[in-house]
Amino acid sequence: MTDTASLEIDRVSKRFGDVVALREMTFDVRAGELFGFVGSNGAGKTTTMRIALGVLTSDGGQVRWQGKPITDETRRHIGYMPEERGLYPKMKVGEQLSYLARLHGLSASAAKRSVAEWTERLGVAHRAGDEVQTLSLGNQQRVQLAAALVHDPEILVLDEPFSGLDPVAVDVMSEVLREKVATGVPTVFSSHQLDLVERLCDRVGIVRSGEMVACGTVDELLAGGSVRLIVDAPQAQRGWADGLPGVTVQEHNGSRTVLELDDGADDQQVLKTALATGPVREFTHRRESLTELFRSVVVEPKEEEAA
Structure with a gap:
C-alpha cells in the first residue's frame, strides 16, 4: 500500500x-x-x-x-x-x-x-x-x-x-x-x-x-465531474435553456437556473440565449461538490436497487 x-x-x-x-x-x-x-x-x-x-x-x-x-x-x-x-x-x-x-x-x-x-x-x-x-x-x-x-x-x-x-x-x-x-x-x-x-x-x-x-x-x-453553470436572468421564463445542445437544466428557482454542461457544450451560446431574454445578473461556473459526488455514488445506487 x-x-x-x-x-x-x-x-x-x-x-x-x-x-x-x-x-x-x-x-x-x-x-x-x-x-x-x-x-x-x-x-x-x-x-x-x-x-x-x-x-x-x-x-x-x-x-x-x-x-x-x-x-x-x-x-x-x-x-x-x-x-x-x-x-x-x-x-x-x-x-x-x-x-x-x-x-x-x-x-x-x-x-x-x-x-x-x-x-x-x-x-x-x-x-x-x-x-x-x-x-x-x-x-x-x-x-x-x-x-x-x-x-x-x-x-x-x-x-x-x-x-x-x-x-x-x-x-x-x-x-x-x-x-x-x-x-x-x-x-x-x-x-x-x-x-x-x-x-x-x-x-x-x-x-x-x-x-x-x-x-x-x-x-x-x-476531477472529470460535471460542470455546473449558474445563470441569474430575472426576465427569463422557465424553459429558456431547454433544447440547448449539451445542456441539462438541474434546477430552476425564480430567476436563478442551474445547468449541467456536457463536455464540449458551448457556454457562450448559453450566455447568448440568456441575454436574449434580458439582463443577466450572474453567470458562474461551479464544479461538482463533494456532497453532489456523494449523492451520485451512494444515494442514487441505493435508490436504483430499491427500484
Whole structure:
C-alpha cells in the first residue's frame, strides 16, 4: 500500500449473521494526513473503526501500523473518540480524563499536566470539577475529544467528532486536528458534514455497503465531474435553456437556473440565449461538490436497487 508510517486497513471483512458489514475494506491513513471517512448510515464506518481499535474482530484481512499488525500495546497509543458517549456520566471531568491518561501509561504528574492543557485548549477547564452528565452535549463532545488526546496518541480515530457542535466549537476542533496532523499524527474521522470534510481533509474515502467505492484527494475525486453553470436572468421564463445542445437544466428557482454542461457544450451560446431574454445578473461556473459526488455514488445506487 503506502509507506510504513501509516495506519493500513487491508481487505478487512466482517459479517453479522447474514449481514455483510464489510467486504474487503481497504484504505490507508498516512503520517500527517487528515482522512475523511464518509458514507451513509450503516455503510460500515463505525465497524471499521471498532475493528481497528480491537473492539470487534474481523473475519478476514488485517489492520497494520508502521507495517506491522496492530497489537494491544499498539492500541494504547491510539486516540479513539466513539460516536456514542464513551464517558462515565457521574464521574468528574478532570478525574475521568486523568484516569484515562493513566490507563494509557502516563504518570500521575504527566496526566495532571495533560488534563490541564487539553481542558484549557478545548474550553472546558472551568468544568473540570463537574460531573460529565451536567455538561451540555457540545461540552461533552469537547471532553470526549480531550479523552482521545490526553495521552498524546500516535494515531487518531474519531467517529463523528463534529456532531452536535456549534460553529465556534467546530472551529476549535478543526484547529486542534490540524495541529495534531501537523506533528505527523495520522488522523481519520467520519462525518456526515461533507462541506466540512471537503474543507479539512487531505484525502477522502467514500463507503457504500461495506466497500470503499471512491478514495483520493477532493480534487482527484471531483476531477472529470460535471460542470455546473449558474445563470441569474430575472426576465427569463422557465424553459429558456431547454433544447440547448449539451445542456441539462438541474434546477430552476425564480430567476436563478442551474445547468449541467456536457463536455464540449458551448457556454457562450448559453450566455447568448440568456441575454436574449434580458439582463443577466450572474453567470458562474461551479464544479461538482463533494456532497453532489456523494449523492451520485451512494444515494442514487441505493435508490436504483430499491427500484
